[in-house]
Amino acid sequence: MSAGEIIAVLDAGPLIHLDELGSLNLLAGYREVLLPDVVESEARKHRPEIQIDSISGLVRVTSNPSAVESMFELAAEFGLHAGELAAIAVLKEHHGDCLLSDDAAARAMAEAIGFQVRGTVGLILRGWQRKQISKTAAYDLLKALPKRSTLHLRPGFLANVLEQINEKTG
């Protein structure tokens, strides 16, 4: 499936982190980017001025309480919060393909029920692979994550990620 055919559903993490980096444009290239109302509220609590309307292919979705409720048991097992649960419920209900999330438990649950999952780091690198940004720009955004965003990464781990990219791409 090519990127342009993928329906992605946003969780708050990548939305907030990409906005912190001034890089919401990296969400471009999906057929649709579905944004559950619960996730938007959560993101606006952290980033009141967030430029959500600038996201290409954005479709706002009202969470369906019965769809959310049907997943309570599984969500409890994975320890999910309201926003993450709403995002996965929207993914199922709207036949989405990919969850965009940085939450480990939400990612684990979405993968367990058969969906693709990408996080902020994956979206930055996707932007480079799609030639939206240069390798240098992608590299700079990754290096800026600990200082300019609230996505917490161990410095040693980030160095490892950058090394992997260099090894593979020279």
Next chain:
Amino acid sequence: MKTITLECPDRLHEQLSKLAAAGWFKSPEDAALEAVRRYLSLHSVELQEKQIMADVQWALNECR
């Protein structure tokens, strides 16, 4: 080994007790301990880093 004392909402305690009564755990406390273990395993730094590295591999090998 440490002891933690906590107030558990009635509904949650009822669910833990059901698991214990069904024979899955010796007591509601044991069920709560297992729930904490599972929560921690799903919110670990190791899991987060493994997932991010999977994103990196995907981006470098498959994403076009």
